[in-house]
Amino acid sequence: MPAPATTPVLLHNGLLIDGTGGEPVKDGAVLVVDGTVRWAGPSAAHPGLPDGTRRIDVRGDTILPGFIDCHVHMAAPGTSMSHAEIAAMPRSLLTFLAAPRMKQTLEAGVTTARDLGGADAGHRRAVESGLLPGPRLLIAVAMLSPTGGHGDFRAAHDDGAVDSTMGRLADGPAECRRAVRGVLRQGADCVKIAATGGVWSPTDQPDDDGFLEDEIRTITDIAAGHRGKKVAAHAQGRGGILNAVRGGVASVEHGYEIDDEAIDLMLERGTFLVPTLTTAHTDPDPAKAAPWAYAKKKHWQEVARTHIPHAVERGVRVAMGTDCGIAEHGTNLRELGHLVDCGMTPMGALRAGTSEAAELLGLAHEIGTLEPGKRADVVIARGNPLTDIHALGRPENILLVMKDGVAYKDVDGLTGEPISR
Ligand SMILES: [Zn+2]
Incomplete structure (x- = not known):
């Protein structure tokens, strides 16, 4: 059983593409609380973080919806x-x-x-x-x-x-x-x-x-x-x-x-x-x-x-x-x-x-974008898919996969927790 996603997480320092088709945000961030997107936007503008929030630096790679x-x-x-x-x-x-x-x-x-x-x-x-x-x-x-x-x-x-x-x-x-x-x-x-x-x-x-x-x-x-x-x-x-x-x-x-x-x-x-x-x-x-x-x-x-x-x-x-x-x-x-x-x-x-x-x-109210209230399905991909879309098709470029706020793949140990699933 995956552990319940109790620790709030701020994914930051990434190119944020939120799935809506809106302008990508350089140095974007996503705040995940209780398996849900609480906030997404420019890192500099993030709201107050809940106690114990784990900060994950995605090192300039791209933050996308699952x-x-x-x-x-x-x-x-x-x-x-x-x-x-x-x-x-x-x-x-x-x-x-x-x-x-x-x-x-x-x-x-x-x-x-x-x-x-x-x-x-x-x-x-x-x-x-x-x-x-x-x-x-x-x-x-x-x-x-x-x-x-x-x-x-x-x-x-x-x-x-x-x-x-x-x-x-x-x-x-x-x-x-x-x-x-x-x-x-x-x-x-x-x-x-x-x-x-x-x-x-x-x-x-x-x-x-x-x-x-x-x-x-x-x-x-x-x-x-x-x-x-x-x-x-x-x-x-x-x-x-x-x-x-x-x-x-x-x-x-x-x-x-x-x-x-x-x-x-x-x-x-x-x-x-x-x-x-x-x-x-x-x-x-x-x-x-x-x-x-x-x-x-x-x-x-x-x-x-x-x-x-x-x-x-x-x-x-x-x-x-x-x-x-x-x-x-x-x-x-x-x-x-x-x-x-x-x-x-x-x-x-x-x-x-x-x-x-x-x-x-029929699930647009739950998934498909990184907007407040959506399920925290998040992918961190190497590089910028807007300049090399084909890179996404190679699984080694998918660095982190989170579903309902739980990480299932984390090749670089970004979350600081081993993934043993
Ligand atoms: Zn078929």
């Missing part, structure tokens, strides 16, 4: 991805394998992650209770998918069991109702659906439609009626992207073939794009990937390269998500560099990974 990855799969292994291997594993083994990945993700600077298929309420509780170090988790349990869609990992000749760790099948609004209520009953914080086919599902293509608009609308309505839960749509081809946006989803995941028609609708409705460029830019391993998956992946990487920068240029709201699990775990902040390569400003990319991601998750 990052938020809106698209991970803790149950999936990374680049050596094979659904056949996953399907053959006992559930308990998948869970044990997820534990070090969760730690790795936290140490990469991600203090909150949304798992869009594979992790269940046990993963979330293991972190909440302090049993395992990891990012605060939001879970979708499994991806809902039509038969033969992106959540249907059966080989074409296989007519056997339909549900798997990652996918759960439903066809038509009536079955969609049952399926969405099923994942909500299992504690889903959000709902993941397949609005198109995908790369790793054996019997479809990324531009095949998944759920149709009436099915998607059914799901978004039911989710909204459960304390405003949001729906994330895996959507790669243009037709499915449009079905998803018209059906009322909160985010288009991947969005590789996004076009002006979809962009117009998303701007009108405030729909987020989570472009998962980390996985888009990860080359498939020809030794591991099935030939059909390899061919799909190579083609759709190019589709993403041509369409995503246009969506960025037109100002679609972007939240950071990596699809780590399909891409390698633990280097999540590479995504920020990819976003800048697609035309975002470094500050825009930092917002996508903090305050904008918090908006998408």
Whole structure:
């Protein structure tokens, strides 16, 4: 169990980037009391410090909010991805394998992650209770998918069991109702659906439609009626992207073939794009990937390269998500560099990974910025990400990670306390 964060802490002498998109503060500071941000601003202007406050000199490095990855799969292994291997594993083994990945993700600077298929309420509780170090988790349990869609990992000749760790099948609004209520009953914080086919599902293509608009609308309505839960749509081809946006989803995941028609609708409705460029830019391993998956992946990487920068240029709201699990775990902040390569400003990319991601998750009142009253999720990163955003993607540059005021990584011993978690 992490010790409760009782000692007040003043992190000072850093470049403060608070996640709001406001001007960075040179020689900035953050005061953390009881796991909460009490104050943030120029060091010279800090308020009176509570008795016993520990002062931590961050030596000119950068103070940032903890990052938020809106698209991970803790149950999936990374680049050596094979659904056949996953399907053959006992559930308990998948869970044990997820534990070090969760730690790795936290140490990469991600203090909150949304798992869009594979992790269940046990993963979330293991972190909440302090049993395992990891990012605060939001879970979708499994991806809902039509038969033969992106959540249907059966080989074409296989007519056997339909549900798997990652996918759960439903066809038509009536079955969609049952399926969405099923994942909500299992504690889903959000709902993941397949609005198109995908790369790793054996019997479809990324531009095949998944759920149709009436099915998607059914799901978004039911989710909204459960304390405003949001729906994330895996959507790669243009037709499915449009079905998803018209059906009322909160985010288009991947969005590789996004076009002006979809962009117009998303701007009108405030729909987020989570472009998962980390996985888009990860080359498939020809030794591991099935030939059909390899061919799909190579083609759709190019589709993403041509369409995503246009969506960025037109100002679609972007939240950071990596699809780590399909891409390698633990280097999540590479995504920020990819976003800048697609035309975002470094500050825009930092917002996508903090305050904008918090908006998408419905948690902007708790996380995503370093403002009074927010949870004290704080990252100290080496150097200045506004001049070298790519440095954040190398975990050795993430010097300190604090979640709810508790340090989980402290490579230089800045806190003066050993980290043994
Ligand atoms: Zn995914």
